[in-house]
Amino acid sequence: MLVEFGGKKPRIHKTAFVHPTATVIGDVTIGAHSSVWPGAVVRADFESVRINRYTCIQDNAVVHSGDRYGETGKGPRYLPVEIGSYVVVGHNALIHGCTVEDNCIVGGGSIVFNGARVRNGSLVGLGAVVPHDVEVPPRTIVVGIPARPLRALTDEEFKSIRMQAENYAKLAKRYR
Numbered sequence: 001m002l003v004e005f006g007g008k009k010p011r012i013h014k015t016a017f018v019h020p021t022a023t024v025i026g027d028v029t030i031g032a033h034s035s036v037w038p039g040a041v042v043r044a045d046f047e048s049v050r051i052n053r054y055t056c057i058q059d060n061a062v063v064h065s066g067d068r069y070g071e072t073g074k075g076p077r078y079l080p081v082e083i084g085s086y087v088v089v090g091h092n093a094l095i096h097g098c099t100v101e102d103n104c105i106v107g108g109g110s111i112v113f114n115g116a117r118v119r120n121g122s123l124v125g126l127g128a129v130v131p132h133d134v135e136v137p138p139r140t141i142v143v144g145i146p147a148r149p150l151r152a153l154t155d156e157e158f159k160s161i162r163m164q165a166e167n168y169a170k171l172a173k174r175y176r
Contacts, residue, residue, distance in 0.1 A: 005045050017172035022057075031055065031085070035172035046078040047097075052085040056168035058108070059091045066097015066114040068132075079114055086165040090126070098130075101138075103161050110147075121158050125150070 002010045002018070005026035017035040018024055024036060026044035031053040036042060039060040042049055047065035057063060066079035079097030083089070087100055090108030097114040100106060104118050107126040112118055115133040122136045125143035136142050139158060141150045 008044070010042075010044075015173075015176075017176050019175070033169040033172070035168055035175075037061075044081075046076075047080040049081040049083075051083045052087075052102070054085055054162075054165045054169050055083055055087040055089070056165060056172075057089045058093070061089050061091065061093045061095070063089070063095045064097070068097075068114055084120075086162045088161070088164050088168065103158065103165075105161055105164070121153060121161065123153060123157070123161070 001023050003025040008027040010024040010028040012018060012030045013032045015032045016030045019038045021038045022036040022040045024042045027048040028042050028044045030051045033053055034051050034055040036057045037059045040057045042063045044065050046067050049063055049065055063081055065081055068077045081095055082099045084102035086103045089095060089106045092109045093106050094111045098112045098116040100118045101120040103121045105123045106112055107124055109127040110124045112130040113132045116130045118124060118136045119138040121139040123141045124130060128143050128147040129145045130136060130147045139153045141153060143150045
């Protein structure tokens with residue numbers, strides 16, 4: 001379901017796929033060959049959400065612009081979401097007011113929170129929590145609560161991220 005909010009309508013590339021049971025609200029841009037799967041919610045009511053090319057938001061994931069309080073004493077500060085290209089956001093993950101760069105996997109059930117940045121080619125393990133303002137280094141696997149570096153990704157693992165993203169783009173094409 002695509003929902004206008006605050007005069008802003010989601011912008012979905014003609015090659016992207018949004019499942020009928022997914023909800024996309026407000027100032028959202030979804031790029032070419034990307035997909036949003038059943039039960040997922042992409043909500044841009046506070047700030048914008050940008051999802052680039054060949055990115056997959058899997059079932060029941062939540063992508064929401066962030067809100068912070070108490071930093072300035074003047075009310076909330078809002079944080080956009082930027083998700084790069086060739087990213088897989090796993091089932092039941094939460095992406096909230098943060099940046100996930102290109103060629104990343106955010107594992108199922110994990111959380112990436114306000115102001116965090118997952119750098120190019122990284123993998124956030126299943127159920128891991130990347131707290132606010134934490135940066136995951138490039139090509140690093142992080143696990144746990146709070147997320148801690150486990151090791152560097154191998155070249156083969158790095159290449160497989162793109163393959164996974166492309167595979168979901170092929171599946172989305174079949175659904176379209």
